[in-house]
Amino acid sequence: xxxxxxxxxxxIVLVFSNSTNKIIAQTNLAEPTLKILDVCxxxxxxxxxxxxxxxEMQNRSRYNLAGEWRxxxxxxxxxxxxxxxxxxxxxxxxxxxxxxxxxxxxxxLDYDDSNWETRNIPFPDNNFNEYPVRPDFYQDLVWYRxxxxxxxxSIANLTVRLNFLSVNYMADVWVNGVWVGYHEGGYTxxxxxxxxxxxTGGNNVIAVRVDNPAWxxxxxxxxxxxxxxxxxxxxxxxxxxxFVNPVSIVRSDITPLDINGEIKTKIxxxxxxxxSANISVSVQVFDLNCDEANIGKEDIWNMLGQExxxxxxxxxxxxxxxxxxxxxxxxxKIMNPRLWTHKxxxxxxxxxxxxxxxxxxxxxxxxxxxxTVKTVGSKFLFNDRLMYLPGVARHEDHPDYGRSLPRExxxxxxxxxxxLNAKLLRTAxxxxxxxxxxxxxxxGISTKEEIPVFWFNDxxxxxxxxxxxxxxxxxFREMVYKDYNRPSVIIWSLSNECKDITGRLAFNEMMTKDxxxxxxxxxxxxxxxxxxxPGASDPTIAPLDLASWTIYFGIFYGKNGxxxxxxxxFLRDAKxxxxxxxxxxxxYGYWSSEDGSTADKQGTVFSDMMNVFKIFALTNVDGSExxxxxxxxxxxxxxxxxxxxxxxxGGFQSMGLYSMQRAAKPIANSLSATYLPYYNQDGILVGIExxxxxxxxxxxxxxNFPNPFNPTTNINYNLPKGGLVKIEVxxxxxxxxxxxxxxxxxxGFHKIEFKGDDxxxxxxxxxxxxxxxxFTKKMMLLK
Numbered sequence: 013x014x015x016x017x018x019x020x021x022x023x024i025v026l027v028f029s030n031s032t033n034k035i036i037a038q039t040n041l042a043e044p045t046l047k048i049l050d051v052c053x054x055x056x057x058x059x060x061x062x063x064x065x066x067x068e069m070q071n072r073s074r075y076n077l078a079g080e081w082r083x084x085x086x087x088x089x090x091x092x093x094x095x096x097x098x099x100x101x102x103x104x105x106x107x108x109x110x111x112x113x114x115x116x117x118x119x120x121l122d123y124d125d126s127n128w129e130t131r132n133i134p135f136p137d138n139n140f141n142e143y144p145v146r147p148d149f150y151q152d153l154v155w156y157r158x159x160x161x162x163x164x165x166s167i168a169n170l171t172v173r174l175n176f177l178s179v180n181y182m183a184d185v186w187v188n189g190v191w192v193g194y195h196e197g198g199y200t201x202x203x204x205x206x207x208x209x210x211x212t213g214g215n216n217v218i219a220v221r222v223d224n225p226a227w228x229x230x231x232x233x234x235x236x237x238x239x240x241x242x243x244x245x246x247x248x249x250x251x252x253x254x255f256v257n258p259v260s261i262v263r264s265d266i267t268p269l270d271i272n273g274e275i276k277t278k279i280x281x282x283x284x285x286x287x288s289a290n291i292s293v294s295v296q297v298f299d300l301n302c303d304e305a306n307i308g309k310e311d312i313w314n315m316l317g318q319e320x321x322x323x324x325x326x327x328x329x330x331x332x333x334x335x336x337x338x339x340x341x342x343x344x345k346i347m348n349p350r351l352w353t354h355k356x357x358x359x360x361x362x363x364x365x366x367x368x369x370x371x372x373x374x375x376x377x378x379x380x381x382x383x384t385v386k387t388v389g390s391k392f393l394f395n396d397r398l399m400y401l402p403g404v405a406r407h408e409d410h411p412d413y414g415r416s417l418p419r420e421x422x423x424x425x426x427x428x429x430x431x432l433n434a435k436l437l438r439t440a441x442x443x444x445x446x447x448x449x450x451x452x453x454x455x456g457i458s459t460k461e462e463i464p465v466f467w468f469n470d471x472x473x474x475x476x477x478x479x480x481x482x483x484x485x486x487x488f489r490e491m492v493y494k495d496y497n498r499p500s501v502i503i504w505s506l507s508n509e510c511k512d513i514t515g516r517l518a519f520n521e522m523m524t525k526d527x528x529x530x531x532x533x534x535x536x537x538x539x540x541x542x543x544x545x546p547g548a549s550d551p552t553i554a555p556l557d558l559a560s561w562t563i564y565f566g567i568f569y570g571k572n573g574x575x576x577x578x579x580x581x582f583l584r585d586a587k588x589x590x591x592x593x594x595x596x597x598x599x600y601g602y603w604s605s606e607d608g609s610t611a612d613k614q615g616t617v618f619s620d621m622m623n624v625f626k627i628f629a630l631t632n633v634d635g636s637e638x639x640x641x642x643x644x645x646x647x648x649x650x651x652x653x654x655x656x657x658x659x660x661x662g663g664f665q666s667m668g669l670y671s672m673q674r675a676a677k678p679i680a681n682s683l684s685a686t687y688l689p690y691y692n693q694d695g696i697l698v699g700i701e702x703x704x705x706x707x708x709x710x711x712x713x714x715x716n717f718p719n720p721f722n723p724t725t726n727i728n729y730n731l732p733k734g735g736l737v738k739i740e741v742x743x744x745x746x747x748x749x750x751x752x753x754x755x756x757x758x759x760g761f762h763k764i765e766f767k768g769d770d771x772x773x774x775x776x777x778x779x780x781x782x783x784x785x786x787f788t789k790k791m792m793l794l795k
Contacts, residue, residue: 474515
């Protein structure tokens with residue numbers, strides 16, 4: 013029956029390939045491997061049925077699996093037209109068995125891989141050519157195998173995690189011939205608990221099946237269309253084993269609440285012993301000692317400076333059953349905090365110490381900073397200061413490494429970004445290596461991080477993800493949890509230049525609610541819409557914090573060469589359409605051409621666009637507030653470096669300020685000089701007298717009036733930030749009587765009427781919920 017089931021599945025896929033109006037049943041598709049569960053009343057991310065660990069380096073034993081692996085490209089075991097079946101088949105027992113049956117035993121422990129080629133990992137499987145000839149277009153199936161020996165008695169009783177920081181696109185993993193799990197998506201990390209599968213006294217083999225379907229062959233992948241960067245195949249970033257005490261700290265997520273040092277911390281623990289544990293926890297905060305000599309180091313436990321005075325609940329104790337997970341949430345205050353800013357990126361280290369009884373079983377360290385971002389009407393506030401952020405973008409690409417840039421190259425790239433006087437870096441259309449953001453923290457570079465939902469221009473692409481697969485939702489969650497503690501990350505982005513409105517709006521509403529309900533971290537959420545589609549009045553912007561567009565008038569649309577006028581008109585119309593949202597230009601730019609023949613035009617576009625941006629920037633060049641037209645919080649030049657792309661027959665895209673080999677073009681100096689006055693600004697401290705009087709400074713649910721009432725009363729509430737608003741009424745027993753509103757609302761002062769005609773006299777409660785916050789008031793109906 014299982015064989016018949018999958019024959020039917022393949023037939024369905026073949027039908028789908030000829031008719032995009034049908035979606036295969038959800039039960040036949042690989043499911044997301046990350047979910048959020050309630051643990052002790054706290055939302056905790058789980059991946060592969062285990063709490064999602066941090067990927068920030070810890071002071072624990074590690075076995076680096078980088079180096080020589082065996083690899084083999086193989087023909088896809090299904091027909092080309094059934095690509096979706098090969099890649100996205102449901103990983104139940106029947107699906108796993110089918111994949112293994114088509115593998116020619118490549119996953120088995122005793123498989124002979126001696127005739128396979130070798131490849132140093134991490135590195136793309138694409139074969140590289142001499143620059144500027146791009147690598148080969150390998151988008152298909154490749155197998156990897158790594159043989160290694162673990163022979164250390166000290167780790168015999170430890171929990172073992174197998175961590176991958178990036179594999180593109182679908183990875184199935186076997187350890188010593190046993191399938192341990194899979195992950196979909198080429199830009200975010202994942203982890204498996206392989207304790208029961210690893211031989212800690214001898215030989216081991218890891219086998220990885222990487223299936224990277226060619227862009228444009230299936231609508232199930234993300235991206236699903238030939239896109240504006242390179243689709244590298246393989247094990248792209250680090251892979252390693254981490255050995256952890258069975259009673260350990262999984263992660264600690266820190267949210268700065270204000271610039272006065274108030275932080276919210278969620279700490280997750282696990283007990284993987286076969287017995288219970290009586291745990292106790294202590295929390296400390298230290299300055300991070302970071303200078304030019306150690307700026308690239310990751311062993312932050314060796315970079316601790318002075319301990320901070322910490323107010324609040326710093327200790328916690330609990331009984332844990334064997335095999336259980338526990339979470340602890342506390343509000344703390346760092347006295348006399350040093351803020352994270354672009355000029356002075358002050359950083360801290362949180363140290364969490366875990367005891368099982370009187371024995372220390374784990375110590376956990378994470379880098380973080382005190383900085384806030386928020387919007388008040390059309391104003392963007394960084395640490396409560398009105399600020400304009402000159403911006404650039406960077407693709408994770410290099411002619412020698414592809415996306416597998418070594419850390420020293422990432423650091424060098426980020427120093428170039430800093431030299432351009434940019435305050436905001438958009439890390440292209442996908443999450444970059446976590447080290448990128450660690451270094452951005454230390455250099456003082458704000459970042460905007462995005463998931464690769466790219467050019468979803470048709471309703472079917474959105475319907476598959478919104479209603480069936482929700483891999484885009486998983487990608488967003490994995491991105492957030494990867495860089496949760498990075499003060500440099502100030503904006504999360506949901507998509508780029510997707511034309512379909514209905515599906516995009518549904519996704520924006522879905523994710524702003526998910527973020528507010530489950531992992532509100534104080535950051536802003538936006539997208540990168542295209543300025544020409546549907547235009548300045550794009551309805552999908554309503555649920556988002558920022559109104560964001562890529563702007564290419566006179567280049568990709570509109571009259572050729574007409575940059576200034578149409579761009580000015582667009583920003584004017586955008587300001588009118590969204591008067592209570594700051595505007596972000598997520599892209600502008602032009603190419604120099606591969607032979608440099610249009611370098612002058614690159615300069616012209618930059619000059620014309622900057623003349624427009626100066627009119628709308630939140631602050632003027634002299635640092636004063638732009639009270640006339642100020643609404644633009646940043647404009648991002650696309651990009652710092654040239655990059656390889658799939659749809660350019662010439663090989664690479666030349667829009668960079670630098671070549672792929674990191675040689676500066678003339679435009680680099682012009683941009684750096686123009687950005688300098690904005691970089692030197694410290695922002696304008698915004699007090700109450702500076703605020704838009706139509707926008708409140710804090711959330712407030714007011715007492716209903718009149719009270720007591722019969723049968724009608726009014727409820728006023730104030731929103732400093734827009735979001736999904738829910739107001740519900742409950743009786744004294746906690747039964748929900750009515751939902752008064754459940755929809756997105758802009759910031760401002762709001763009022764809603766409540767009628768109790770059909771209710772009996774008594775006490776009722778009304779509850780306002782928004783952006784992860786909840787407020788309750790009591791009212792009396794007296795008939």
